[in-house]
Amino acid sequence: MPLFIAFAAGCQAEVELAPSWDTTAWICGWTAEVNSAEGAFLERRPYRTPACIDAVMKDFDVDEHSFLVADQLANPYVLLGNDDAVWNTRLGGLLWAAWALHTTDLGTLETVWQSDLIDPTVLSSIEETTVSLHSPNIQSALYDWVTSTVSQTQAAGPTREAMASFHTGTRTLVVRDVMYGFAGSALLVHEIRHDVGAGHIRCSFDAASYCDDGPDGSYGFQLAVLEIARQRTTDPIFAAQLLHQIEGISQRVQ
Ligand SMILES: [Zn+2]
Numbered sequence: 001m002p003l004f005i006a007f008a009a010g011c012q013a014e015v016e017l018a019p020s021w022d023t024t025a026w027i028c029g030w031t032a033e034v035n036s037a038e039g040a041f042l043e044r045r046p047y048r049t050p051a052c053i054d055a056v057m058k059d060f061d062v063d064e065h066s067f068l069v070a071d072q073l074a075n076p077y078v079l080l081g082n083d084d085a086v087w088n089t090r091l092g093g094l095l096w097a098a099w100a101l102h103t104t105d106l107g108t109l110e111t112v113w114q115s116d117l118i119d120p121t122v123l124s125s126i127e128e129t130t131v132s133l134h135s136p137n138i139q140s141a142l143y144d145w146v147t148s149t150v151s152q153t154q155a156a157g158p159t160r161e162a163m164a165s166f167h168t169g170t171r172t173l174v175v176r177d178v179m180y181g182f183a184g185s186a187l188l189v190h191e192i193r194h195d196v197g198a199g200h201i202r203c204s205f206d207a208a209s210y211c212d213d214g215p216d217g218s219y220g221f222q223l224a225v226l227e228i229a230r231q232r233t234t235d236p237i238f239a240a241q242l243l244h245q246i247e248g249i250s251q252r253v254q
Pocket of ligand 1: 190191194200218
């Protein structure tokens with residue numbers, strides 16, 4: 001597969017990218033037309049069937065046992081009910097972030113316009129990272145890239161440092177806290193970018209915090225996803241929520 005070789009980066013074995021967006025869209029009945037606060041941050045019951053929950057858990061290779069233990073849930077299908085509390089769990093956060101990544105309309109790389117917040121290097125890195133998937137839209141390219149790269153998703157107890165982390169050797173995504181909607185989607189992209197991107201450095205403004213030494217690392221990808229959503233949305237509430245996220249992250253790209 002020449003495309004994989006052409007765009008191989010770093011010294012890791014290349015991930016075999018396998019699209020799952022289409023299948024999951026079909027199973028779940030989802031379309032990528034959401035780009036509002038209602039969708040991305042408020043709606044938390046997008047899962048209508050056990051099969052849909054199963055599909056997304058399969059996409060992320062979720063270690064179900066670790067989540068049920070950490071979250072004290074009887075089974076994943078409690079998320080189909082009306083109990084809000086079950087969404088304030090690691091599994092609820094992961095599935096909410098996964099849904100928002102799957103369905104938020106981010107357009108195509110051609111429709112993104114340059115801004116101070118999106119370095120051209122990031123766009124070409126996103127293109128290089130996802131080109132072999134032939135996914136027409138940014139959200140499907142990112143969803144397929146994230147789910148192809150993850151070998152396992154586990155739950156763990158919270159730490160002060162990170163809501164989630166990614167172990168590059170085993171390609172294990174570890175979820176330690178609740179991810180919120182589309183902010184969680186951008187965090188998923190951040191974590192997966194660690195697979196071939198650089199790690200973090202200490203921030204120049206705060207030695208206790210982590211930053212990126214360059215524009216197209218994990219924070220650069222996270223920032224780009226938030227900014228692309230902000231460019232696409234016509235919902236002022238969603239735009240304000242995204243801007244709030246963006247302001248927190250932009251200083252971490254040094
Ligand atoms: Zn990171």
